[in-house]
Amino acid sequence: MRLTTVLRRLIAVTSIFVRGCEFTDGGIILDVRPTWRKPRCSCCQRRCSGYDTQASRLWRHLGLGSVRIWLRYAPRRARCRRCNVTRVEHLPWASPNTGFTMAFEEMCAYLAQITDWTSVTKLLGIDWRTVGVIIGRVVDRELDPSRLEGLRRIGVDEFSYRKRHRYITIVVDHDSRRVVWAGEGKGAKALTRFFAQIGPEACRQLETVTMDMSAGYRRAVLDHAPQATIVFDRFHVQKLAGEALDQVRRQVVREADDSEFARAIKRSRWPLLKNAEDATEKDTRKLSDVERTYKPLYRAYLLKEALRKALSRRQPWRARRDLREWIGWAARSRLEPFKRLSRTIRKHFDGITAYIELRLTNGLVEGINAKSRMIARRAYGIHSAHALMGMIMLCSGGIVLSPALP
Ligand SMILES: [Zn+2]
Structure with missing residues (x-):
């Protein structure tokens, strides 16, 4: 087999012809050209007439082991009547305006999908900024253009x-x-x-x-x-209730000077935030301490749990009924964070209950x-x-x- 044929197979780019090669300190430079004779338009890829030829350029390709491979070619400018433009011809190995072949760019993007950028720069011997530029180009090329159609x-x-x-x-x-x-x-x-x-x-x-x-x-x-x-x-609504509960608890901690009181609410954060059915025996004891020593905080806990139950309802009418009751209860709770949350939930009532029907x-x-x-x-x-x-x-x-x- 001729050397140029071997090289063409090695670089594995379709529609490419290897005319010769040069071994340099920077790696192997392959002189290539597209298999087609007449230049093709980079827009519509149809054959068109040549305009002029530019100076030869290099494209970095995937290496062979530690040897870097470069493709060298003097691209022509082509005049396309259909697109009414004069542009650098379409090349089978690279997108316009890049010094890397598509195979190289794809490898770079693939590595960026699975590992950190520092490793990508080391593996490929390119700098940080170039990784970003290449990713942008691969995304433009590979992203499904129909992704924005028919969205429901x-x-x-x-x-x-x-x-x-x-x-x-x-x-x-x-x-x-x-x-x-x-x-x-x-x-x-x-x-x-x-x-x-x-x-x-x-x-x-x-x-x-x-x-x-x-x-x-x-x-x-x-x-x-x-x-x-x-x-x-739904889980965002519940998270807000958890945050309201935590605000009440922090307020209590700030005001607690009495030692029995402080002991009771110490380490109560997780037992309070947990779902009731997940509570261990120790959590339950802690909750009963809270109930005994500081009623408002326990009320906040009950409010948080009641909201979760309302949102867990399967039938929309039950959920709506429970949620309305909850809004009233929270508004009267004399706990500022829950009064605020009750106003938010009242304002977004339809959107919150829509979840029950759509389960989304x-x-x-x-x-x-x-x-x-x-x-x-x-x-x-x-x-x-x-x-x-x-x-x-x-x-x-x-x-x-x-x-x-x-
Ligand atoms: Zn064209």
């Missing part, structure tokens, strides 16, 4: 990074279970950009939007997809949020929202890469 049930959440000062809004499709959109910022403004991107027709088809009560996305849904049912996450929580989005947090940690030092959004789409957007050589 979506979930929205905010993702905070850089010590919680900056935000990214993530939209998840409950049916395909993948992230379909990520954008900078939070609240109604960020979500409005998503609605603008999918267009009014797609907005009208949305049936359900799940979210947290606090995130401020409600306004955007009312404005752009008023037919969609808003579902407030924001859990999927929160799972993806947790995964994104891990991604942000792995690529710690990612400072731009753009790079982080690229990573979120790369890891949760349904992109499957298989960079193994054939």
Whole structure:
């Protein structure tokens, strides 16, 4: 077999011709060209007429062991009548405007899906910033362009990074279970950009939007997809009750000077926050201490439990009845955090009870949020929202890469 044929097989790029090679200190340089003679348009990939030829360039390709491999070619500019542009021709091994082959970029993105950026830079011998740029390009190339079509049930959440000062809004499709959109910022403004991107027709088809009560996305849904049912996450509501209970407890701890009192509420945090049926015997003793010494705190505990029970109801009418009773009880509880929560729940009543009928929580989005947090940690030092959004789409957007050589 001729050397050039061996090399062509080794680099495993289709529609490529190896004309010769040069061994240098920096690795092996292969002189290549596309198998087709006439240049092809980089837009529509149809054959068109050549315009001129540029200086030869190098593309970094996957290495062989520790040997780096470069492809060398002098690309032509092609004039496409159909697209009415004059551009650098379509190349079978690389996207326009990059110094890496697609195989190399795919390997880089694949590694970024499974490991931290520091390892990626070491394995491939490229710098940090380049990893981000390559990921952006692979995401553009590989992301399913139809992901924003036919959406029916979506979930929205905010993702905070850089010590919680900056935000990214993530939209998840409950049916395909993948992230379909990520954008900078939070609240109604960020979500409005998503609605603008999918267009009014797609907005009208949305049936359900799940979210947290606090995130401020409600306004955007009312404005752009008023037919969609808003579902407030059940576990988020319960979390708020847990936080209200904790506020009451901390208030009590601050005011406790009496020693018997202090003993009773010491180490009561977890027994109070636990679900009643998970309580151990020791927890129960602690709770009865709390009940005996400080009634208001015990009342807060009962309120938290009652809310959980109301939300666990299977029949919507029962849930609504229990929730209404709960709102009244909390409003009269003389516990400020629960009075506040009762007002919040009254305001979002329909969205909270919608959960009982649809059984849809924001859990999927929160799972993806947790995964994104891990991604942000792995690529710690990612400072731009753009790079982080690229990573979120790369890891949760349904992109499957298989960079193994054939
Ligand atoms: Zn064209």
